[in-house]
Amino acid sequence: MPEADAPTTVRPDAPADLLAAWTALLHRCGATGDPGPAGRELLRRWSEPQRRYHTVDHLRAVLGHVDALAGHAADPDTVRLAAWFHDAVYRPDRSENEERSAVLAVRALDGAGLPAARVAEVARLVRLTVTHHPEPGDPDGEVLCDADLAVLGGSPEAYAAYAAAVREEYAFVPEPDFRAGRAAVLRRLLALPALFRTPGAHARLDAPARANLAAEIARLEAAG
Template sequence: MRTDVGPDLMRRWVALSGAAAESVGAELIARYREPHRRYHTVDHLAAMLSVIDDLAADADDIDAVRYAAFFHDAVYAVDRADNEELSARLSESTLAALGAAAELIGEVARLVRLTAGHTPRPEDRNGGVLCDADLAVLAADESGYDAYAAAVRAEYRQVPDEVFRPGRAAVLRGLAEQERLFHTPTARARYESAARANLAREIALLTG
């Protein structure tokens, strides 16, 4: 039986924002429980935060990265192309209402927008950690990766196979053609080879 990660997410949110912000955290976590989600859920958020913990030494502002993880998929709908932008705007308004410093608000929003393409600059240590955490699932073992791919397909369940398969393959090819999938030294060493093998395998299944 899967353990509910909600309490741990709330603990993490309160550690970042303080107990006074608990109701805001509850509203934010509830977004990741929306019924249309199958992959972009509380489990994905919890997994990201765990990877961020592992990569913390590679970030310049680990709190900004953790905030960005909480917000990066706060707005998510498969029929929209502006999820990251809307999520970034939500981070700006929410953190401003909590009295966060302008510098933090700007950095969190920038990081959330960065997840639209996962292409941080080489010197962008915060962006590297966030993007690596978001894509770490690509390096899962075979069963874990297959569960991820199935969950993504379930989110697009209204899209027929003849449309989904070439579209998904194009997205995966775009990732596979990048010079490097992961940006921090730790993530490259741990994840790069396995992720590329998984991408190649799914592309072959989609196009074979």
């Protein structure tokens, strides 16, 4: 995958619905110039071959969840911008993806002419997805984190597909190491005071998410 600051080829066949949503979002946020090239470049990144779960489908799902939770946000459009960038740089073998995604967001949004305060807030929100642990009184952080983690509260079948896709992304990791690392990640999630912070997401997703996480941990331990 190209480095976060490397030149890349703009994708000509980006999904039309997402490109239209990106263009409308940038115009609402006061962008100058044509947002199309930046949107196509973002969608090219989301379509890279190393991705199995962190794909355009994940981007679309997160944006949909942000829309559903927008009434809780202080600035829904800033959260939408952060959703576009939160996994824009993604290498399963690297640990600084969120930081590199935040740097990409600053460069792209500065280039689009967005106000500095909004650009800084987008970068803060992207970095928040390292821990998914917004501080109290951070409604925009709560919406982004809940939208990103919403997959955990899906049906058992949808959760199994998500878990399988994550395993594919980490195919280079030996099975025993993957089981240990994955179980540690899931336990950290279960240890959070709340998996979901917005009232709507908590009511709908917390119980099934905890059941899905516990079931996957049991499977991982049984396989070991």
